[in-house]
Amino acid sequence: MNIISVGEVLWDVFQEAEHIGGAVFNCSAHAARLGHSVTFISAVGNDDRGKRALQRARELRLSTSCIRVDPEHPTGHVSVWIDAAGQPSFTIHRPAAYDFPELTPDQERALGDARADWLVFGTLAQMSPAVRAATRAAVRTSSRARRLYDINLRKDSFEPGLVRELLGLASILKINEEEVEMVRSLYGEPHTSFEAFCDEYLRRYGLEGICVTRGARGCAVRLRECYLEAPGYPVQVADTVGAGDAFAAAFIHGLGQGWSVAEVADFANRVGALVASRTGAVPDWTIAEARALTR
Numbered sequence: 001m002n003i004i005s006v007g008e009v010l011w012d013v014f015q016e017a018e019h020i021g022g023a024v025f026n027c028s029a030h031a032a033r034l035g036h037s038v039t040f041i042s043a044v045g046n047d048d049r050g051k052r053a054l055q056r057a058r059e060l061r062l063s064t065s066c067i068r069v070d071p072e073h074p075t076g077h078v079s080v081w082i083d084a085a086g087q088p089s090f091t092i093h094r095p096a097a098y099d100f101p102e103l104t105p106d107q108e109r110a111l112g113d114a115r116a117d118w119l120v121f122g123t124l125a126q127m128s129p130a131v132r133a134a135t136r137a138a139v140r141t142s143s144r145a146r147r148l149y150d151i152n153l154r155k156d157s158f159e160p161g162l163v164r165e166l167l168g169l170a171s172i173l174k175i176n177e178e179e180v181e182m183v184r185s186l187y188g189e190p191h192t193s194f195e196a197f198c199d200e201y202l203r204r205y206g207l208e209g210i211c212v213t214r215g216a217r218g219c220a221v222r223l224r225e226c227y228l229e230a231p232g233y234p235v236q237v238a239d240t241v242g243a244g245d246a247f248a249a250a251f252i253h254g255l256g257q258g259w260s261v262a263e264v265a266d267f268a269n270r271v272g273a274l275v276a277s278r279t280g281a282v283p284d285w286t287i288a289e290a291r292a293l294t295r
Contacts, residue, residue, distance in 0.1 A: 001256045003031050004111060004142055005120040006041040006135045008098040009053050009067070010076030012241060012281060019241075019280040020056045022076065022098065023122045023152045026245035029060040029282040030271070031120075034253045039114065041134050042125075043068040045097040049075035060282060066107055070097040082239050092124070092154060099128035103137050112141035118252055119145045121169075122152040126162060139169060146171040146208070146255075150248045153179050160186050167205045172255075174248045176213045194229075198222030211251055211265070213244055213272065221265045230265035233293045235277040242281025247272035250290075 007024025020029075028038045040062045044050030046069050053075055057064050076096030081089050103111075119142055125131040139147075149170035151163070163186065167173065175183070177194070184191045191197075198210040202222055209223035218232035250271035254264030270290040275283060 001036045001117040001252075002114050003028070003036050003038045003118045003120060003252075004041065004114070004116045004138050004145070005031075005038060006101070006125070006131065006138055007120075007122050008076055008096075008125040009040070009042045009044060009057070010078055010096065010098060011049055011053070012080045013077050014080050014082070018077070019282075020053060021078065021241065021281040023124065023150060023245050024120060025057075026242045026281045027120055027150060027248045028062055029057075030242075030246040030249035030275070031253065032061040033285070034249060034287070036253070036256075037063070037114075039063040039066055039111065039116075041066040041101055041103065041138065043070045043073075043097040043099075043101045045069070045073055045075040046071045047075055049077065050097065065110070066101070066103060068097075068101050070100050073097040073100060080241065082241075085237070088239060088241050090154060092157060098125055098131075100130050101134045102130065103134055108137055108141050111138060114142075116142040116145040117256060119147045120150065120248070120252075121147070121166065122150045123163065123166060124152060124154050124157040126166060127157055127159070135169075146252075148172045148174060148248060148252055150174045150245070151179055151183075152244075153182050167201070167207075170205065171208045172252070173201065173205075173207055173210045174213070174244075174251065175210065176244060177215075180212055194220040195222070195227050198227060211247075211268070213247055215240070216273075218269050219247070219265055221261055223261045223264075226261045228261055228265065230262065230269055231295065232269050233273040233295060235273045235293070237276050238279045240276045242283075243272045243276035245281065246275040
């Protein structure tokens with residue numbers, strides 16, 4: 001499949017090390033690991049982190065043709081703390097270069113010529129007008145592509161109107177169980193079941209499907225007329241940074257392969273669990289290792 005993704009590339013800075021990251025970047029890297037062609041739209045600074053980010057993107061087999069080098073803003077970074085259960089907390093440092101992508105007319109034409117199957121975007125970077133403009137350009141040039149919106153709500157990095165706008169662009173919504181409650185609260189709605197949430201938002205926004213990730217408990221998926229809850233896979237968690245992004249990449253991989261809903265959900269759960277068992281958002285892993293996980 002050909003995939004276009006729009007969003008943040010940054011460095012996750014832990015106490016002992018820093019790793020390449022950014023939710024949309026992570027999803028893109030995992031999709032490339034699954035064998036897909038991915039063009040990533042973003043920007044890095046003209047600094048050491050920017051040079052290393054471009055090199056890492058190439059190593060991960062992402063096309064860097066639409067990653068701008070911004071001479072005025074630093075490459076993005078996030079301070080990350082991991083608690084005893086492996087759950088991360090973040091401090092996002094902005095403005096950052098990824099807030100200022102630009103697409104030239106030649107780049108827009110090249111995106112159209114690529115005939116993308118999927119367009120992937122999140123929320124955090126879309127707070128920037130320049131990112132929203134790049135996303136709209138990608139939508140125009142790839143009007144037949146299905147669109148994955150991985151909601152990824154981060155503190156001070158979303159607004160109710162923006163979330164509604166992005167839901168209106170989406171074909172598939174990927175959201176975690178905590179974010180379901182956040183969205184309900186955002187719009188003053190009562191929390192009900194995951195199935196009721198999926199049914200309601202599928203109808204409200206004309207979506208093809210919704211997947212709710214539930215960590216070790218797996219996921220809930222509504223795809224057209226089918227709803228199911230798929231159990232997760234127990235692993236020793238190293239950190240959960242990037243696990244949801246890996247899940248998203250595996251989910252659209254399965255949809256692209258034409259698998260059943262149960263097969264898609266199971267494979268996505270496997271890949272998400274495998275990545276959670278390793279340090280960093282884009283660790284090395286193989287499909288064979290994901291298939292080998294057992295309950």
